[in-house]
Amino acid sequence: MLTIDDLNVRFGGQPVLEDVSLTLDEGLIGCLIGPSGCGKTTLLRLVAGFLSPDRGRIALHGDTVAGDRLLVPAEQRRVGMVFQDIALFPHLDVAANIGFGLDRWSAPQRRARIDDLLRLVGLPGMGARYPHQLSGGQQQRVALARALAPKPRLLLLDEPFSALDAELREQISRDVRAILQEEGITALFVTHDQNEAFAIADRVGVMHAGRLAQWDTPYRIYHRPRTRFVADFIGRSSFIPGTVTAEGRVETCLGVFAGGLPDGAAPGDRVDVMIRPDDILHNDDSPRTARVVDRAFRGAHMLYTLELDGGVRVPCMAPSHHAHPIGGRIGIELEMDHLVTFTPVGPGTP
Amino acid sequence: MFSSPALRSLFLLLLALALATPVLVVAGSWLAGASPNWGHLSSTVLPSYLRHSLFLALFTGTGTLLIGVAAAWAVARFRFPGRRVLEWALLLPLACPAYLIAYTWTGMLASEGALQQALPLPLPDIRSPAGAGLMLTLVLYPYVYLMTRAAFVSQSAVALEVARTLGAGPWRRFLRVALPLARPAIIAGLALVLMETLADYGTVAYFGVPTLSTGIYRTWFGLGDALAAAQLAGVLLLAMVVLLTLERRARRERRISVASSRAAAPKPLGRGPGTLLAAALWLPVVLGFILPALQLLVWSLPRWRDLAEPAFLRLLGTSLLIALCTALAATGLGLLLIWARRLRRDRPRRLAAGLAGFGYAVPGTVLAVGVVLVLASLDRGLNDLLASVGLPQPGLLFSGTLFAVVFACTVRFLTIPIQGLDAGLQNLSPNLDNAARSLGTASLPMLRRVHLPLLRVPLATSALLVFVDTLKELPAALVLRPFNTNTLAVRAFELASDERLADAALPALTILLAGVAPVILLTRSIRSVDQEPPDQESPHADH
Numbered sequence: 049m050l051t052i053d054d055l056n057v058r059f060g061g062q063p064v065l066e067d068v069s070l071t072l073d074e075g076l077i078g079c080l081i082g083p084s085g086c087g088k089t090t091l092l093r094l095v096a097g098f099l100s101p102d103r104g105r106i107a108l109h110g111d112t113v114a115g116d117r118l119l120v121p122a123e124q125r126r127v128g129m130v131f132q133d134i135a136l137f138p139h140l141d142v143a144a145n146i147g148f149g150l151d152r153w154s155a156p157q158r159r160a161r162i163d164d165l166l167r168l169v170g171l172p173g174m175g176a177r178y179p180h181q182l183s184g185g186q187q188q189r190v191a192l193a194r195a196l197a198p199k200p201r202l203l204l205l206d207e208p209f210s211a212l213d214a215e216l217r218e219q220i221s222r223d224v225r226a227i228l229q230e231e232g233i234t235a236l237f238v239t240h241d242q243n244e245a246f247a248i249a250d251r252v253g254v255m256h257a258g259r260l261a262q263w264d265t266p267y268r269i270y271h272r273p274r275t276r277f278v279a280d281f282i283g284r285s286s287f288i289p290g291t292v293t294a295e296g297r298v299e300t301c302l303g304v305f306a307g308g309l310p311d312g313a314a315p316g317d318r319v320d321v322m323i324r325p326d327d328i329l330h331n332d333d334s335p336r337t338a339r340v341v342d343r344a345f346r347g348a349h350m351l352y353t354l355e356l357d358g359g360v361r362v363p364c365m366a367p368s369h370h371a372h373p374i375g376g377r378i379g380i381e382l383e384m385d386h387l388v389t390f391t392p393v394g395p396g397t398p
Numbered sequence: 399m400f401s402s403p404a405l406r407s408l409f410l411l412l413l414a415l416a417l418a419t420p421v422l423v424v425a426g427s428w429l430a431g432a433s434p435n436w437g438h439l440s441s442t443v444l445p446s447y448l449r450h451s452l453f454l455a456l457f458t459g460t461g462t463l464l465i466g467v468a469a470a471w472a473v474a475r476f477r478f479p480g481r482r483v484l485e486w487a488l489l490l491p492l493a494c495p496a497y498l499i500a501y502t503w504t505g506m507l508a509s510e511g512a513l514q515q516a517l518p519l520p521l522p523d524i525r526s527p528a529g530a531g532l533m534l535t536l537v538l539y540p541y542v543y544l545m546t547r548a549a550f551v552s553q554s555a556v557a558l559e560v561a562r563t564l565g566a567g568p569w570r571r572f573l574r575v576a577l578p579l580a581r582p583a584i585i586a587g588l589a590l591v592l593m594e595t596l597a598d599y600g601t602v603a604y605f606g607v608p609t610l611s612t613g614i615y616r617t618w619f620g621l622g623d624a625l626a627a628a629q630l631a632g633v634l635l636l637a638m639v640v641l642l643t644l645e646r647r648a649r650r651e652r653r654i655s656v657a658s659s660r661a662a663a664p665k666p667l668g669r670g671p672g673t674l675l676a677a678a679l680w681l682p683v684v685l686g687f688i689l690p691a692l693q694l695l696v697w698s699l700p701r702w703r704d705l706a707e708p709a710f711l712r713l714l715g716t717s718l719l720i721a722l723c724t725a726l727a728a729t730g731l732g733l734l735l736i737w738a739r740r741l742r743r744d745r746p747r748r749l750a751a752g753l754a755g756f757g758y759a760v761p762g763t764v765l766a767v768g769v770v771l772v773l774a775s776l777d778r779g780l781n782d783l784l785a786s787v788g789l790p791q792p793g794l795l796f797s798g799t800l801f802a803v804v805f806a807c808t809v810r811f812l813t814i815p816i817q818g819l820d821a822g823l824q825n826l827s828p829n830l831d832n833a834a835r836s837l838g839t840a841s842l843p844m845l846r847r848v849h850l851p852l853l854r855v856p857l858a859t860s861a862l863l864v865f866v867d868t869l870k871e872l873p874a875a876l877v878l879r880p881f882n883t884n885t886l887a888v889r890a891f892e893l894a895s896d897e898r899l900a901d902a903a904l905p906a907l908t909i910l911l912a913g914v915a916p917v918i919l920l921t922r923s924i925r926s927v928d929q930e931p932p933d934q935e936s937p938h939a940d941h
Contacts, residue, residue: 122832125836128836131829131833151839
């Protein structure tokens with residue numbers, strides 16, 4: 049449905065997007081995530097048609113909308129967008145806002161569509177209100193209804209929930225997923241909140257310095273990060289040094305493991321093994337111990353920072369009633385059902 | 399025709415250049431080499447022009463600074479009887495063009511006038527350089543007051559409280575904290591005052607004070623040397639460029655230094671000092687507005703029947719027509735330039751908006767010289783062209799009609815809609831445009847459905863301000879009006895110059911009343927600034 053090939057953009061000579069490619073199938077919800085300045089909003093604006101690429105191609109349903117010496121203006125792309133600052137038209141009431149893109153529809157059809165959408169976003173009968181009379185969450189729903197009204201081929205959402213407070217955010221993002229699925233809409237949205245991304249998206253793209261580091265399912269993004277950046281950015285992770293054995297396994301201070309190796313790794317090579325907090329289990333009977341250097345109470349869990357004998361520090365999540373003092377030693381064991389390794393980037397790597 | 403955006407940008411740049419031609423012609427007049435009369439001018443009248451212009455700039459600059467800053471501080475920091483009224487009453491003299499109060503005061507101080515009769519001492523001659531400076535000070539101090547007051551009001555109380563905890567007394571707090579913080583605003587106001595002072599034609603011409611501004615007029619119509627007049631205008635233009643640069647820099651600085659945290663509460667004064675302060679503050683209002691307005695009213699009352707006279711109605715009609723056309727032209731052009739720049743911020747469009755906004759720095763006399771030079775050659779070219787193909791010649795189609803006045807005033811006042819609409823559009827999130835686009839709306843429908851409804855207030859305000867300023871404009875109308883056509887301002891000036899002070903009162907009073915409208919607008923904008931909610935909840939207030 050949405051195809052992006054080899055997209056490149058520069059602002060004032062500085063590359064902002066480099067060689068970005070992805071595809072998003074009909075009816076799926078994609079999410080771009082990354083630190084600020086990584087180019088995720090730029091990518092969204094390119095798809096919307098507010099910017100033009102220097103190289104590469106964007107296609108919707110196989111129709112090129114940008115690239116091949118062709119640039120379809122934003123107003124002709126049939127791509128809806130929900131903005132970070134909501135941007136409702138302040139001089140129009142809710143119904144007129146939602147009906148803004150329906151000016152070519154007949155009046156009865158337009159009225160019916162507006163009513164449907166008001167019901168869909170849970171604001172029936174609010175058509176005569178003005179934007180300033182609505183709460184932030186209600187405004188966001190109107191903005192969504194407005195973008196959905198002309199039945200766009202693709203819906204873009206630029207950090208749509210960042211202006212809302214945390215509680216509202218979770219509820220609205222769940223509602224939005226339900227609404228998008230009900231309307232059968234293909235959507236691409238941008239966020240810097242990974243919980244939000246995992247809650248809504250069928251596909252997640254992690255962006256870093258203008259490149260799309262990985263475009264995958266949420267599960268694989270978390271458990272099979274392709275680059276060290278993705279591993280670092282998504283979830284908490286740390287790395288322990290290991291050595292590739294003659295059998296193609298990896299030997300670490302926590303044991304010998306089998307699994308994925310970096311391309312071209314040969315026996316004897318040093319590798320870094322990714323450890324997630326949930327990979328290290330606290331077990332008082334284990335012969336292997338580590339020293340507690342820090343701990344943070346997280347309600348149901350206690351997040352320990354442990355120092356292994358080699359001086360490497362790793363996180364460990366334990367039920368919070370297991371209280372161990374800082375400086376004490378606790379027994380641990382490693383439970384990894386799959387191994388993720390990276391080529392070390394240099395000395396002193398954590 | 400203008401199919402590509404780049405082509406449209408080029409068209410906009412050409413439009414802005416066309417609007418700037420009068421100024422460019424004046425600035426370029428030096429390229430033709432000094433006029434043969436230049437030697438004569440510089441050995442005779444030029445030193446006197448420069449001396450008087452400089453004197454007026456110093457006198458008016460000092461005077462407006464003293465009145466403006468003191469009034470702003472008093473109103474922003476103290477509570478006393480009548481403060482709320484004074485807050486806006488102090489702006490009233492702005493309604494009065496300097497040449498109007500100049501001739502009103504002349505009448506009031508005349509030996510047969512009521513004031514002189516009541517006083518045993520001979521009054522000083524107002525028709526002197528110092529008198530002109532005084533008149534200009536009385537009507538121009540509101541610029542300094544307006545800007546400085548806004549700066550004082552927006553200064554956070556914290557800065558003053560910190561100074562207090564460090565042991566600074568009230569004078570030290572004013573001189574070392576409040577005044578330096580308000581400096582960019584004061585400089586911006588002062589630059590406007592100096593620009594108006596150097597541009598003034600009516601007052602100095604009426605008082606017979608030779609300045610650069612009147613010198614341009616005399617060189618042209620007395621000496622008959624258009625080139626020398628243009629070159630003299632170029633000298634004045636140079637001074638304006640310096641002032642304009644100063645003003646723009648101050649404006650930028652101001653944007654940075656305005657900190658909007660909790661404002662200091664005004665301090666209540668005792669009954670005695672409070673009444674004294676109020677009386678002192680009423681003085682410039684009385685001298686600069688109330689007395690002249692009353693005098694004009696007294697002169698007008700016996701002649702109120704003239705209101706229905708065809709002569710007066712013609713005068714009024716012409717003035718209103720010019721003002722209306724200028725208001726529409728300037729607002730329309732300003733909207734076109736600013737809106738086009740919002741759609742596409744390329745270099746030609748930015749340059750076009752900047753170029754077209756330069757007009758207010760150009761004095762009416764300078765502009766008139768440029769407009770005549772440009773339009774006269776346009777007319778000559780058109781007539782020659784039509785004659786060569788055997789068609790009847792239209793005569794002075796551009797330079798000999800009201801078009802010349804409207805064109806000059808449009809160039810001069812285009813700044814007003816450009817700044818007003820720019821501020822209005824900047825308040826609208828760019829995502830409103832993006833939202834409209836993503837909903838399938840092209841540029842022109844977007845203007846109609848989104849921008850115009852949201853710009854109603856700045857559009858109306860700009861049009862009104864241009865309308866009133868055009869009504870007040872004297873020198874450009876004086877030079878450019880067609881034969882046998884007069885405006886209110888020109889007629890009032892002519893009658894006053896012929897010592898028919900009382901006859902001049904009716905057109906003068908009409909101008910004065912029109913001038914009150916923008917003051918009301920300014921007053922409302924002051925109020926709305928003050929009423930912005932103090933965000934004490936925000937964490938910034940604690941810093």
